Amino acid sequence: MDCPRVFWHAYTSSKTGKTEVGPFQDRKKFMRTLCEKAGVRYFRFHALRHSGASVMDSLNVPIGSIQRILGHENRTTTEIYLHSIGDCERRAMDIFESARVGKVPHQVPHH
Template sequence: MARVGEINRLRWEDVNLDARFVILYTRKKQGGHLTPRKIPMTQKLYEVLKSRYDKRDASKPWVFWHRYWSRKNGCFVEGPFDDRKKLMKRLCEKAGVRYFRFHPLRHAGASLMDGSNVPLGAIQRILGHENRKTTEIYLHSIGDMERDAIAVFERARKKSRSDSHTEKNRGYS
């Protein structure tokens, strides 16, 4: 659930495969310095990063890098990605879903954790939000709470109507 810029900036020195965490850096304020946060890896992330590490070009510090033609410099340049728009287009096509950008994955992850009763403070730290209100915006499940409440009401109403208000339950035959 990292920001795309955090992933693109990721260097091997910020990946600890033994302790299974990554250090992500983000700019908290406009023009500010990069602020680190330590995030534990999922098993899948560990497997992907371990595989990439085993196959890496040791002369490149970035986890995700590419070689591209720089119009500005008039030559090929190697460096981290700026954007992953083409990657997301290919992944969406492969999955057979409508195209979406990288950022909604942060919202989805936050909502999944919230739906599994992960404390808001933990979600906030994982996402790298300074303000708790920012994290609450991400939690799409907040809107689902009202739907869930109505569903509970509907079940209770149907049970109440069928169990307590029938002629049989009132002693009528």
């Protein structure tokens, strides 16, 4: 099926009672559904924004670009995102990124 959106789903319309196909309207339900399908514990959409900002920052993307991507009007808001991520989280993201591109074995020792 050709769909103009990346995240769409089939649902029963409360108005018609028929099965419809369309975009998710509620981010909380959207994330809950995706987590269930992926078999992972539920987490909020906001965590993806922090993760994305962290990855971009670790790859030296200019803060102005990160700010525009996240849709922050004020640069200070973006800086808060980046400062809330500590060294431990940055190391975890480095491990995640390395595993994603196949640079490290599946099992990484825990420290």
